[in-house]
Amino acid sequence: MHDDDWICGRLGEDEPWILGAVNPPVFENSLFTFDSAEELGAAIRNEDERYVYWRGTNPTVDLVQRKLAALERGERAKCFGSGMGAISATISSLVSAGDHVLVLGAIYGPTTQFLRYLEKYGVTHTHVDDLAGCAEAVRPNTRLLYFESPSYMAYGVVDIAEVTAWARERGLVTAMDNTWSTPLFQKPLTMGVDLVVHSLSKYIGGHSDLVGGVVVGPERLIRPLALTEYQLYGAAMSPHDAAKVIKGLRTLPVRMAAHQERGLAVAAYLENHPSVRGVNHPGLPSHPGHAVAVRQMTGFSSLFSFELDTDSADRVGAFLTKLRHFRIGVSWGGFESLVNAPALTVEESVRATMGVPVGLVRLSVGLEPADTLIKDLDLALEELA
Ligand SMILES: Cc1ncc(COP(=O)(O)O)c(C=O)c1O
Missing domain, CATH: 3.90.1150.10 (Aspartate Aminotransferase, domain 1)
Known part of the structure; x- marks a missing residue:
C-alpha cells in the first residue's frame, strides 16, 4: 500500500472542513438555481463541470469522484449508479459500429453479456486466454482490449504492463476492471491502462448497503464519456450512496x-x-x-x-x-x-x-x-x- 493511501479517508477533501464537521454534508439537491438565464445557459453548456441537475453532477458525488481519482492516480473519475452502469458506459464510449473488442481472460458475466448485446450495433468481440491469443485474434478494426486482473472466478493474473505495452504498439485502447484489488492494492493506470472501472458495491463500499460504480482515467477519455454516455444512460449515483462510499473509504x-x-x-x-x-x-x-x-x-x-x-x-x-x-x-x-x-x-x-x-x-x-x-x-x- 502506498503511504499516502492510508489517509484515503481524507484524500480529495477540501480544507478546512465545513464548520469543522468531520463528515461533509450530503447535498440532497436534484437541481441548482441561477440568478440569470445567461448564467444557467453557460452552466448547461458545461454541465459536467457546473452543478445544474443531479443527473449531471452533485457536490457529494463530485467529492467521491475526486477521492477515487486521487486513489487511482487518475486525472478524473465519474461515478455511476452501479458497477455495470460504469462498465457499459465505458465500453460504449470507446467503440463504434464496425469495431472489434478483444477480451483477455475471464471477466464478469454481465460484462460479457453487454458485449454480446453490442453485437446488434455492429460491435464484435473475441475472448482469448493470453497475449499469444491476443496476437492471433487482433484485427485491423480492433479498438479496445478489455480485461480483469485477477480474473473472474479463476483469479488468474494478467501481466498488466506487458499487455498494455502490446496494446499501445497496436493503437488499441485498454480498459480494466480493478474491483478485486481496489485502488489500494493495485493501480492499473500507472501500468499503462487507459481506463479503470470499479464496482463500488464490493470492498470500497464495504458494508453491503449500496450499489455503485466508477470509471477513472485521463480527462481526454472521461470528458466525452461524461458528456454523452453518462448523461444519456442516466445511471447517476445518488448523493446518499455517495455519502456511504465516503464512509467506506474512511476505513x-x-x-x-x-x-x-x-x-x-x-x-x-x-x-x-x-x-x-x-x-x-x-x-x-x-x-x-x-x-x-x-x-x-x-x-x-x-x-x-x-x-x-x-x-x-x-x-x-x-x-x-x-x-x-x-x-x-x-x-x-x-x-x-x-x-x-x-x-x-x-x-x-x-x-x-x-x-x-x-x-x-x-x-x-x-x-x-x-x-x-x-x-x-x-x-x-x-x-x-
Ligand atoms: C468483477 C465485477 N465487476 C463488476 C461488477 C458489477 O458491479 P455492480 O453489481 O455494482 O453493477 C461485479 C458484480 O458482481 C463484479 O463482480
Whole structure:
C-alpha cells in the first residue's frame, strides 16, 4: 500500500472542513438555481463541470469522484449508479459500429453479456486466454482490449504492463476492471491502462448497503464519456450512496488489511485439506500468477475460489448449507463472509464454456476472525468427507 493511501479517508477533501464537521454534508439537491438565464445557459453548456441537475453532477458525488481519482492516480473519475452502469458506459464510449473488442481472460458475466448485446450495433468481440491469443485474434478494426486482473472466478493474473505495452504498439485502447484489488492494492493506470472501472458495491463500499460504480482515467477519455454516455444512460449515483462510499473509504485501508490477512489464512488452510483439489488465490506462492501478482500488486483481497474433491452438484450444495458463518449469496467484498458455487447458480452449458468445474466454490472472506471461519469450513469439509 502506498503511504499516502492510508489517509484515503481524507484524500480529495477540501480544507478546512465545513464548520469543522468531520463528515461533509450530503447535498440532497436534484437541481441548482441561477440568478440569470445567461448564467444557467453557460452552466448547461458545461454541465459536467457546473452543478445544474443531479443527473449531471452533485457536490457529494463530485467529492467521491475526486477521492477515487486521487486513489487511482487518475486525472478524473465519474461515478455511476452501479458497477455495470460504469462498465457499459465505458465500453460504449470507446467503440463504434464496425469495431472489434478483444477480451483477455475471464471477466464478469454481465460484462460479457453487454458485449454480446453490442453485437446488434455492429460491435464484435473475441475472448482469448493470453497475449499469444491476443496476437492471433487482433484485427485491423480492433479498438479496445478489455480485461480483469485477477480474473473472474479463476483469479488468474494478467501481466498488466506487458499487455498494455502490446496494446499501445497496436493503437488499441485498454480498459480494466480493478474491483478485486481496489485502488489500494493495485493501480492499473500507472501500468499503462487507459481506463479503470470499479464496482463500488464490493470492498470500497464495504458494508453491503449500496450499489455503485466508477470509471477513472485521463480527462481526454472521461470528458466525452461524461458528456454523452453518462448523461444519456442516466445511471447517476445518488448523493446518499455517495455519502456511504465516503464512509467506506474512511476505513478502506484497515478493512483491506484485515480482509487480506483473513483471506490468506483461510486459503492456506484449504490448500492443505485432503478434500480440496486446489485453491485459486493469487496471494498463495503456489498460484501460477503469484510472481507477477507480487510485482504489480501491493496486497490481496479476500475473494477466491477452491475446488471441492467432488463431481456432484448435490454434494456441493450440501457443503454450502453446512456452513454457518459463510452465508450463501451473490456479491462480495462486504464485512460478512459469503459463499457461492457456480454449479448451483450457473447453467451447466454456460459453466462448461467457462471451464468451471462442478466442485468450484467461491468464498468472500469477511471480517470475522480467521479461526472462526476455518473451524466452520473444517466441520463442513469433515461431513463432506
Ligand atoms: C468483477 C465485477 N465487476 C463488476 C461488477 C458489477 O458491479 P455492480 O453489481 O455494482 O453493477 C461485479 C458484480 O458482481 C463484479 O463482480
